[in-house]
Amino acid sequence: MPVSKKRKKTEGSTRAAPAPKVPIHRSTVTTIIGLIVALAAVGWLIFGGGPDNAAIQVIVPKLSVEAQAGLQTFERVCQKCHGENLAGSNSGPPLVDPFYKPAHHGDGSIVSAIRKGVRQHHWKFGPMPPQPDVKAAEIPALTTYIREIQRANGVF
Numbered sequence: 001m002p003v004s005k006k007r008k009k010t011e012g013s014t015r016a017a018p019a020p021k022v023p024i025h026r027s028t029v030t031t032i033i034g035l036i037v038a039l040a041a042v043g044w045l046i047f048g049g050g051p052d053n054a055a056i057q058v059i060v061p062k063l064s065v066e067a068q069a070g071l072q073t074f075e076r077v078c079q080k081c082h083g084e085n086l087a088g089s090n091s092g093p094p095l096v097d098p099f100y101k102p103a104h105h106g107d108g109s110i111v112s113a114i115r116k117g118v119r120q121h122h123w124k125f126g127p128m129p130p131q132p133d134v135k136a137a138e139i140p141a142l143t144t145y146i147r148e149i150q151r152a153n154g155v156f
């Protein structure tokens, strides 16, 4: 009996011996995990949060007085889908996209989108419903706002 007790003690201390290695190993793993997390964070910043989040980085220029009026309408009606500064959201595409440059989507397409809505054809957000909340008199300023943000971001 006393022998086995001694053995147990010895075994215990033998098992305990490699213990100092554990913290070294863990810190290496922690460093690797830390690096992976950091890389993922940088990737998220660059690519805007992956496919679930369509928001992109947008430069906001000093807006003309007319564009500032358009911004009011945009914030009231369009922003919930097209995002702050046209950057896009989970419910609608960014309008700062070469696809929406005037040569491809002229000002008439903005009027048409507001009045008739848009069928889903370029993205996977579903269709855009008509926006009867926008008065005809508000459309020119809203268009100016969209074009000023687009121009500042090299869309055209």
Ligand code: HEC
Pocket (backbone or CB within 6 Å): 074, 077, 078, 079, 080, 081, 082, 091, 092, 093, 105, 109, 110, 113, 114, 118, 119, 120, 121, 122, 123, 124, 125, 126, 127, 128, 129, 131, 134, 142
């Ligand atoms: C309920 C969400 C929603 C709201 C609100 C909304 N849109 Fe859209 N809009 C969309 C979606 C989704 C599309 C993309 C459809 C596609 O191409 O698949 C789109 C597309 C567009 C297009 C491209 C039209 C085309 O011909 O392809 C324009 C321009 C546009 N929106 C302007 C506006 C403006 C201006 C407002 C505010 C008055 C607005 N949208 C409000 C969801 C919305």
